[in-house]
Amino acid sequence: MNSKASLWALQLVKYFMVSKGYLQVSVVSNFKIEKKEIDYWLVNEQNQYFPIIHISNDSDQERTGKHPFISATISKIRNLIKSETGLILDISFNENSTDFFLTDIQYIKLQxxxxxxxxxxxxxxxxxxxxxxxxNVEAEKKEIQRDLAIRTLQSNKKAKSERKKLNFKESFCLSFLLPAIVSIAIFIAIQIFASAYKTSLLNSAIIFGAYYKAYITIFHQIYRFLTAGFVHTSFLHLLFNLMALFDMAIIAEKYYGKNKTLLILTLAIIIGNVCIFIGNGNIIAVGLSGGIFGIFGALIVMFAFKGYFKIPAFRKQIFRTIYMNIIISLMPGISLLGHLGGFVTGIMLGMIFATNSSKSLRINSLICSIIIAVVLGYMSFTYKDFNEFYDGTDYEISQLYQKMNLDKIARKYITETQKYYKGE
Incomplete structure (x- = not known):
C-alpha cells in the first residue's frame, strides 16, 4: 500500500502543480514527529478556496495527533503567502482515514x-x-519526479521575471484606491471652498454633492444618491471610513474581483441613500458608510459559502462585528436606513456574484434584486415629499452661487424652493 500511496501522491502533486498552478514548499518543523515519505505541502495564493494543500498517508488517529503541528505549519505558510482566507485541504490515501472538518482544515480520504x-x-x-x-511503480515514480523537477526549474525562472509585476497587481486595490482618491479630493475641495467663501462646511458639502432631500425632490438631482458617498466634512469621519473600506475591500477583491467589488460599493452607496430618501425626512447625509456596509454584506455571503461559519471562533467574531455595527447604526446622527440598505444590497449582489454558488441561487437572487429595485423606485416617487424646510440653508446656498457669479442658478434655487415650500 505504501508503494502505491507514494505513486498516487506524486501523481496528485503533478496534477496540482501542472493543472492547478500550485507550488511545492518545504516545511521545517519544531515538533518532534516521525518523518514520513509521503508528506507534501502545496500552495497557490491565487486559489480563493484552498490556497494550501497537504498530502500524506496518515490515518485519522495520526491526523488528529499531528493537528498542532499541522496548524503551526499552516500559520507559517499563511504568513509566507500573506493570505488569511481560504480553507486547507488535507488529503490522505490511508485506508483508516475519513472525511471530516476540523478548525479550518477539510480532511478527505482519496483513492x-x-x-x-x-x-x-x-x-x-x-x-x-x-x-x-x-x-512498474518505481519507473513511473522516477518519470514523474523528473518531470516535476524540470517544471519546478521553469516555474522558478518565470516567477523571478514576473514577481514585481505580480506584487504590484495584487497590491493595487481598485475598490479602495479609486474611492479614496475621489473622497480625499472632494474633502480638500470642501475645506478650501468653505474657507474661500466664508461659509459652513455643511453648505460647502451641499455644493459638492451631499445628500439633501430637498434638492433631489425639487431639482431632481438624483446624482446626489451617488456623490454623497464620497463627501465628508470631518477628517476623522473620512479617515475611519477609508480604514474600514481598505480592510474589507482588499479581502472582497480576492473573491469577487476588482470590478465587481467596486460595483458592490457603488450600488450599495446608491441604494443606501435611496433608503434614506424613502424613510427619513429632509436631512443632509454624507459618507461612505452605506458602501462599506455593502461590502461587509458581500463578505458575509463569501464567508458562508466558504464554510467559515462552521468555525466557532470565526462565527463569534462575525456576530460580534454585526452587533457592534448595529449599536453604531442606532447612535444619534447615524442613518440606520442607509447602513441597512447598503448591507442588504451587498448580500444580494454577493449571492449574484458568488463564484461557487449554484446557478439557480444566482438567478433567484437576481430576480429578487430586480423586484426590490422596482419597489424602491416606486416608493421613491411615493415618499418624495417632506415637511421639514430649511429656508436659511437654501438662502445661503443661493448666495454662494451668486458669489460665484452664477446668478441664474442662484435665482432658480431660491425661487423654486420657495414655490415648493408654499405648495405652488
Missing part, C-alpha cells in the same frame, strides 16, 4: 475512483481520476 465530496469536486473536478495504478 482511485473513490467518491469525493461535492465542494472538493467543484474546485478540482478531476481529482479522483488523476491517481491510478501501474505495473
Amino acid at each position: 482511485p475512483n473513490i467518491d469525493v465530496m461535492q465542494p472538493i469536486l467543484e474546485s478540482f473536478p478531476e481529482i479522483a481520476t488523476v491517481i491510478y495504478d501501474v505495473d
Whole structure:
C-alpha cells in the first residue's frame, strides 16, 4: 500500500502543480514527529478556496495527533503567502482515514475512483481520476519526479521575471484606491471652498454633492444618491471610513474581483441613500458608510459559502462585528436606513456574484434584486415629499452661487424652493 500511496501522491502533486498552478514548499518543523515519505505541502495564493494543500498517508488517529503541528505549519505558510482566507485541504490515501472538518482544515480520504465530496469536486473536478495504478511503480515514480523537477526549474525562472509585476497587481486595490482618491479630493475641495467663501462646511458639502432631500425632490438631482458617498466634512469621519473600506475591500477583491467589488460599493452607496430618501425626512447625509456596509454584506455571503461559519471562533467574531455595527447604526446622527440598505444590497449582489454558488441561487437572487429595485423606485416617487424646510440653508446656498457669479442658478434655487415650500 505504501508503494502505491507514494505513486498516487506524486501523481496528485503533478496534477496540482501542472493543472492547478500550485507550488511545492518545504516545511521545517519544531515538533518532534516521525518523518514520513509521503508528506507534501502545496500552495497557490491565487486559489480563493484552498490556497494550501497537504498530502500524506496518515490515518485519522495520526491526523488528529499531528493537528498542532499541522496548524503551526499552516500559520507559517499563511504568513509566507500573506493570505488569511481560504480553507486547507488535507488529503490522505490511508485506508483508516475519513472525511471530516476540523478548525479550518477539510480532511478527505482519496483513492482511485473513490467518491469525493461535492465542494472538493467543484474546485478540482478531476481529482479522483488523476491517481491510478501501474505495473512498474518505481519507473513511473522516477518519470514523474523528473518531470516535476524540470517544471519546478521553469516555474522558478518565470516567477523571478514576473514577481514585481505580480506584487504590484495584487497590491493595487481598485475598490479602495479609486474611492479614496475621489473622497480625499472632494474633502480638500470642501475645506478650501468653505474657507474661500466664508461659509459652513455643511453648505460647502451641499455644493459638492451631499445628500439633501430637498434638492433631489425639487431639482431632481438624483446624482446626489451617488456623490454623497464620497463627501465628508470631518477628517476623522473620512479617515475611519477609508480604514474600514481598505480592510474589507482588499479581502472582497480576492473573491469577487476588482470590478465587481467596486460595483458592490457603488450600488450599495446608491441604494443606501435611496433608503434614506424613502424613510427619513429632509436631512443632509454624507459618507461612505452605506458602501462599506455593502461590502461587509458581500463578505458575509463569501464567508458562508466558504464554510467559515462552521468555525466557532470565526462565527463569534462575525456576530460580534454585526452587533457592534448595529449599536453604531442606532447612535444619534447615524442613518440606520442607509447602513441597512447598503448591507442588504451587498448580500444580494454577493449571492449574484458568488463564484461557487449554484446557478439557480444566482438567478433567484437576481430576480429578487430586480423586484426590490422596482419597489424602491416606486416608493421613491411615493415618499418624495417632506415637511421639514430649511429656508436659511437654501438662502445661503443661493448666495454662494451668486458669489460665484452664477446668478441664474442662484435665482432658480431660491425661487423654486420657495414655490415648493408654499405648495405652488
